[in-house]
Amino acid sequence: MPKQDKRIEKYETKKGVRYRFKTYLGTDETGKAIKITRSGFLNYKEAKESFDLLRAKGLNEYVKAKQIKLDDLFQIWFDTYKLQVKESTAEKTRQVYINHLHKYYGNTYVDKIQQASLQKFVSTLPKELVNFRDVTSLLNRIFKLAISLNYISNNPLKNVIIPKKTARKRRDTTQNFYDKNELKSFLNAAQSTNYKYYVYFLLLASTGIRKGEALALTWKDINFSSNYININKTLAYGLHGKYVVQPPKTAHSKRKVPLSKNLKSELLNYQKQDTKNKYLFHTENGDYLRLTKPQQWLKIIYRKNPELKKITIHGFRHTFASILIESNPSIKPTDVQAILGHETVQMTLNIYTHATQKGKEKVLKQINDLDI
Structure with a gap:
């Protein structure tokens, strides 16, 4: 039987025999002696393995590192x-x-x-x-x-049990869009409230572009001769609350969006009223508007027209896609994905589910109306 290390000591506890050891590793940078004690090992082998590992790692492993908050x-x-x-x-x-x-x-x-x-x-x-x-x-x-950086040796989060689901209810977005008639009612209300508000929401509903993409638009981005809008930037929150103009959300978000006849007509009319500024939507000083402005406009419209169905700003993007899909069944998800600038087609398919369900309801009504 191999000779046992005398530095490994056997001792008695209420639960039976255990093993322990003490060892000296040296001194830290202040001259303080570093002595390590370990106990509670079930057998000599466990204690010896721990002892040898500790000695192998040496002083640097156990000298208290500088702390950081x-x-x-x-x-x-x-x-x-x-x-x-x-x-x-x-x-x-x-x-x-x-x-x-x-x-x-x-x-x-x-x-x-x-x-x-x-x-x-x-x-x-x-x-x-x-x-x-x-x-x-x-x-x-x-x-x-x-x-x-050697501030800790183990990740304290490693064995923490992370809950699988949130207890908070996600906002129901299944009805966060307008059908064609609802959109018409909203736009009429917006136009009677403020022309700038109307143009902004008409732009969202006619193109499906994002809130920040619309606020970042300049007149140079509108190609009236070729009938498209060049989406190449977005207004976003930068560090510490300041605003920045940066590339769109993803690489797919850089795109050319078709310009409809009605939107073209309204934008040309809107441009005549604001010929001095390069931005479509701006402050009195000619700077970019705050990202919260469209939400304020929406609240004003709803306050003056309480009978309107309420949707979010993002709901106008959903509205555009739903009306587009419903208007022509031959339009493919990939076609809509390209216009919306979705990174994956799955994002677009989520909208398709809503639109096709509405189409099924119309078909059912038509069948019922046949009365056969």
Whole structure:
């Protein structure tokens, strides 16, 4: 039988025999002796393996590293991250941190954040957020940096149970669009309220472009001779709340959108009333409007016309697609995808489901009307 290491000591507990050891690793930079004690091993082999591993790793593994608070570590991570993404994406990520991680752990040293605390924190997120995994994903990335910088040796989030579903109900978007008659009623109301409001919402409903894409448009983007609108930029929230004009949401979002006869006529008329500015929609000083402006316009229209069905700004994009699909069954999902600038055809197919269901209801009504 091999000779046992005398530094591994056997001792008795109420639960039976256990093994332990003490060892000296050296001194830290302040001259303090580093002595390590481990106990509770079920057998000599386990204790010896742990002892040998500890000795092999040496002093550097166990000298207390410099501590860092989560706020400071996030800033280190964010300074690199923001160079790799669009400014609007960086700001959304920064807001996730500020709103959900800063207030809980921002002033806490990373090595003091424990699994039990994280489990409690993570378990509350689904009650507050639909996209709660954005928070856990961000925290995980910060912890990975902490490991690479030797602030911690293990990721405390690794064994935390992440809930599968949110407890918050997602907004029902199945009816977040107008049919042709509803759209006509809305546009009439918008026109009687304010001509600029009318042109803006007519533009959204006639092209399916996004809110920020519309607010970023210049007159040079409108090709009246070839009847198309060139979508090549969008207005978005930049870092710390400032506005930026950047490329559209995805590579597919750079596109040419057909210009209908009616929209062309209204835009030409609108241009005559505003010949001095390069932007279609702007402030009195000629700057870009705030992204919240269209929502304010929508609220004004609905307040003055309470009988109207209420949809969101994004609902006008859905409205355009639904009316387009319903008007011609031969139009393919890929055709609509190209106009909307969807990154995947699945996004477009989600709209098709609504539109084709409405078509089925019309067919059923026609069959009933045959009375046979």
